[in-house]
Amino acid sequence: MPQFLDARDADFEARFRALLGAKREDSPDVDDAVAGIIADVRARGDAALIDLTARFDRLTLTADRLRISTADVDAACAEVGAEDRAALELAAARIRAYHARQMPEDQQWTDEAGATLGWRWTPVAAAGLYVPGGLANYPSSVLMNAIPAKVAGVARLAMVVPSPDGVLNPLVLLAARIAGVDEIYRVGGAQAIAALAYGTETIAPVDKITGPGNAYVAAAKRRVFGKVGIDMIAGPSEILVIADADNDPDWIALDLLSQAEHDESAQSILITTDAAFGRSVADAVDARLQTLERRAIAGASWQDFGAVITVPDLDTAVALSDRIAPEHLELCVADAEALSGRIAHAGAIFIGGWTPEAIGDYIGGPNHVLPTARSARFSSGLSVMDFIKRTTLARMTPAALAAIGPAAARLARSESLEAHGLSVQARLDRLNRG
Amino acid sequence: MPQFLDARDADFEARFRALLGAKREDSPDVDDAVAGIIADVRARGDAALIDLTARFDRLTLTADRLRISTADVDAACAEVGAEDRAALELAAARIRAYHARQMPEDQQWTDEAGATLGWRWTPVAAAGLYVPGGLANYPSSVLMNAIPAKVAGVARLAMVVPSPDGVLNPLVLLAARIAGVDEIYRVGGAQAIAALAYGTETIAPVDKITGPGNAYVAAAKRRVFGKVGIDMIAGPSEILVIADADNDPDWIALDLLSQAEHDESAQSILITTDAAFGRSVADAVDARLQTLERRAIAGASWQDFGAVITVPDLDTAVALSDRIAPEHLELCVADAEALSGRIAHAGAIFIGGWTPEAIGDYIGGPNHVLPTARSARFSSGLSVMDFIKRTTLARMTPAALAAIGPAAARLARSESLEAHGLSVQARLDRLNRG
Numbered sequence: 131m132p133q134f135l136d137a138r139d140a141d142f143e144a145r146f147r148a149l150l151g152a153k154r155e156d157s158p159d160v161d162d163a164v165a166g167i168i169a170d171v172r173a174r175g176d177a178a179l180i181d182l183t184a185r186f187d188r189l190t191l192t193a194d195r196l197r198i199s200t201a202d203v204d205a206a207c208a209e210v211g212a213e214d215r216a217a218l219e220l221a222a223a224r225i226r227a228y229h230a231r232q233m234p235e236d237q238q239w240t241d242e243a244g245a246t247l248g249w250r251w252t253p254v255a256a257a258g259l260y261v262p263g264g265l266a267n268y269p270s271s272v273l274m275n276a277i278p279a280k281v282a283g284v285a286r287l288a289m290v291v292p293s294p295d296g297v298l299n300p301l302v303l304l305a306a307r308i309a310g311v312d313e314i315y316r317v318g319g320a321q322a323i324a325a326l327a328y329g330t331e332t333i334a335p336v337d338k339i340t341g342p343g344n345a346y347v348a349a350a351k352r353r354v355f356g357k358v359g360i361d362m363i364a365g366p367s368e369i370l371v372i373a374d375a376d377n378d379p380d381w382i383a384l385d386l387l388s389q390a391e392h393d394e395s396a397q398s399i400l401i402t403t404d405a406a407f408g409r410s411v412a413d414a415v416d417a418r419l420q421t422l423e424r425r426a427i428a429g430a431s432w433q434d435f436g437a438v439i440t441v442p443d444l445d446t447a448v449a450l451s452d453r454i455a456p457e458h459l460e461l462c463v464a465d466a467e468a469l470s471g472r473i474a475h476a477g478a479i480f481i482g483g484w485t486p487e488a489i490g491d492y493i494g495g496p497n498h499v500l501p502t503a504r505s506a507r508f509s510s511g512l513s514v515m516d517f518i519k520r521t522t523l524a525r526m527t528p529a530a531l532a533a534i535g536p537a538a539a540r541l542a543r544s545e546s547l548e549a550h551g552l553s554v555q556a557r558l559d560r561l562n563r564g
Numbered sequence: 565m566p567q568f569l570d571a572r573d574a575d576f577e578a579r580f581r582a583l584l585g586a587k588r589e590d591s592p593d594v595d596d597a598v599a600g601i602i603a604d605v606r607a608r609g610d611a612a613l614i615d616l617t618a619r620f621d622r623l624t625l626t627a628d629r630l631r632i633s634t635a636d637v638d639a640a641c642a643e644v645g646a647e648d649r650a651a652l653e654l655a656a657a658r659i660r661a662y663h664a665r666q667m668p669e670d671q672q673w674t675d676e677a678g679a680t681l682g683w684r685w686t687p688v689a690a691a692g693l694y695v696p697g698g699l700a701n702y703p704s705s706v707l708m709n710a711i712p713a714k715v716a717g718v719a720r721l722a723m724v725v726p727s728p729d730g731v732l733n734p735l736v737l738l739a740a741r742i743a744g745v746d747e748i749y750r751v752g753g754a755q756a757i758a759a760l761a762y763g764t765e766t767i768a769p770v771d772k773i774t775g776p777g778n779a780y781v782a783a784a785k786r787r788v789f790g791k792v793g794i795d796m797i798a799g800p801s802e803i804l805v806i807a808d809a810d811n812d813p814d815w816i817a818l819d820l821l822s823q824a825e826h827d828e829s830a831q832s833i834l835i836t837t838d839a840a841f842g843r844s845v846a847d848a849v850d851a852r853l854q855t856l857e858r859r860a861i862a863g864a865s866w867q868d869f870g871a872v873i874t875v876p877d878l879d880t881a882v883a884l885s886d887r888i889a890p891e892h893l894e895l896c897v898a899d900a901e902a903l904s905g906r907i908a909h910a911g912a913i914f915i916g917g918w919t920p921e922a923i924g925d926y927i928g929g930p931n932h933v934l935p936t937a938r939s940a941r942f943s944s945g946l947s948v949m950d951f952i953k954r955t956t957l958a959r960m961t962p963a964a965l966a967a968i969g970p971a972a973a974r975l976a977r978s979e980s981l982e983a984h985g986l987s988v989q990a991r992l993d994r995l996n997r998g
Contacts, residue, residue: 214978217971228681231671247662247929252908254942268979301978337941359942384987391983423982474686481959488984489960492972495681496956507771508688508793510954520944522930525915526923537651538926544648544735545702548857549825550922553818
């Protein structure tokens, strides 16, 4: 059973705080091991990758087999049936169309002082995409990471994916091909992150690394940050559903379970204005947990971190939602559109009962890489913006410098930065001399 | 003397790589000390801040004196002369006008499947701004950090600034007032970062922390990252000037020195198509170093990390510049505007000989917080975007779900995420039953 809370109860604030503060993830401390792996790859390059892949993935490689050949990708893609291929292609087209709208414009203007100002966006030259192997081997994740990079104009997109015992998921390779990935390497773990960041004989270094991974991958990403850019370090998945009584309890139960089945550390919360409806949803969850394939995982998540919160009104629901700052927020209420406009902090909002969160995981168009663990208070999901950067531009004319230069020289002196001031003053002096 | 390199020399590539790879900063390992300070502030709140401020800043405080009162700010502002005030106000107005153009639009549209998609931008609710005390106490830095936050719509902006021996810079307080900072606390160091991240009795926690600081502050920001958002950890300042012979060597020398005077670890590089001009600039630097107030710092930086590189043509200059990915890039060549369009990686570009980099530090309008240490390959300077975040939106109609839902259900099954698929299928089944 999940927790049942009522916002009108005397102990609500304490229990809600405990829910917010629950430590859901116990990351093993792998930092020393990861430091050793990175040092090894930096020192020995391909040879280290080959040794580590033999050890961790039980796979014997040679340098010329690190990269998955076009022929191997062709063969894998040919294994995929027509319906799966069509589904991936539809998803890719929709994700591409959504992200294409994110591309910002360059700007340049001349202001009243005569200064020409602006900025220009340019893509990262090379990006690396980590794709987990084994259980959490998700073609949808390839699309969600690779397509924004390609829409941004990243010229070289290198993917790394471990193939334990040599096994690769054909759908992952097909997703990479559809998304336009340029190179694929059969390496994983911290060693793959090190190779992307520092390069080896076979793998050229990249400028930015994205994609999910286990504790080793996360620790390696933290360590190479600065040398290259990284995306967020994602925590376990979360969903908050705000629903009134006018919903099918089974639909809401399935939406809650679609996060819970990800991970025992996932968190699914229902906020409802109707306590009886909340009970019905919990009953529907229990019924579905009887037969769900991943019932052990989903059941543990629901039992340990699930919650049903009854609130007196939607104002309270909005206030609690913003304190949770959920990764995924589903609004299943009468005027869901209006309610969505009142939410300040959420990674993604799914509006109305016909928009199950799973649509967003695969095919809606928005990215499914979203801020977890309350970080929607200060960060956004993955987007084209993660693969471009802004160069600011400024151009003074002599007249513009005459207009605003003296203030700059004055501020430089007030900060005791003499050369700053002189670099402006020398030019002003030339103007004054005519 | 700086290094002199020529792109046509046989050993150029090796020497250029050494220049790029030069380790310019030796960060002391203060991480354990910082961990202890953060734990102390979390455990004891204001009492820890008071003890640590007495120890590090030689200042005895009480809880009610942690916050600088409006009367104290008034008194400090009244000390500032009219010309300094006017310069700060002009700078603030120009920075505000530039950053106001960065505010992105919300978007929403309905696609051919009938799905309504889009995103909405919302400000971070509360931000904290770290301002160093002592030597590097820069009012311009207050403007550059605070104004983007306020333009973004951050409702609560709390500033922390140490006041060693009780001394505060009136210009810093005036800059805070002009920029619209809401609260100012006389605390600094790792303890101030801990207070902003976790809160104390007096200082409410914030969601995002920006601003420069010493090794303790940088280590504290790294440690609280995740609990709150942080800006980049900036390294020592850098400038690259690309100049032809048609420039005053003294102007270029002053531009190079205006970075060198920041820090012994700063780096100033000149790339020129004319070796004799390069020598003239180096001579002009030497001449200016005779009298410059900060000649010890600037001289050490120029000697240890400065370089003059001769290239056969501007194509080579562009290629080298992109490998450096400079924080600041000054283009003093005939068609500087056209050259600027060919640069892929730079934090800020200053176009033409009438645009000394120092204009950008104070008054041009663009932000002076910029990516260092080659990180312009993958990141951008501070902007309004650092204080807002995107919530993606999706709304399906029954017809839209009928159109794209089956592909989502299929992909969910291919990833063995049964509940994901069922959450879509249950709704499709309702439609199919009519």
